[in-house]
Amino acid sequence: MMAQTTAQRQAAWRARRATAGKKGNGERRLDMWVSTEVDLALVRLAHRYALTKRQMLERLIVRADDAIIRRLDPDSEQWDSYFDATR
Structure with a gap:
């Protein structure tokens, strides 16, 4: 087999x-x-x-996300609205 180029890899x-990732999903x-404020806060939290x-x-x-889902009734309009959210 021929070696791949960097672009091919x-x-x-x-x-x-x-x-990739958990469960292959x-x-x-x-x-x-x-913002710089958010990035610095993320660095501090991660550290x-x-x-x-x-x-x-x-x-x-x-x-x-889990905190919201725990408060929603799966048979409610709020559940449907939450999971049908557009990007």
């Missing part, structure tokens, strides 16, 4: 992201700017809990 890695790329910034952000988001 990168393309293969990106293609595998669709099935994929990962998605976030590309955004945040305090010995996590990467990615791990800290994932933990914060999942905990906030």
Whole structure:
């Protein structure tokens, strides 16, 4: 087999992201700017809990989402509205 170029290796890695992560359900790329205040706070939080910034952000988001879901009745309009939210 011939050696892959850097571009080919990168393309293969990106293609595998669709099935990466827990349970093979994929990962998605976030590309955004945040304020310096937010970035510095994220750095402090991650350092305090010995996590990467990615791990800290994932933990914060999942905990906030779980807190909302626990308060919703699965048979309610609020549940439907929450899970049908548009991006």
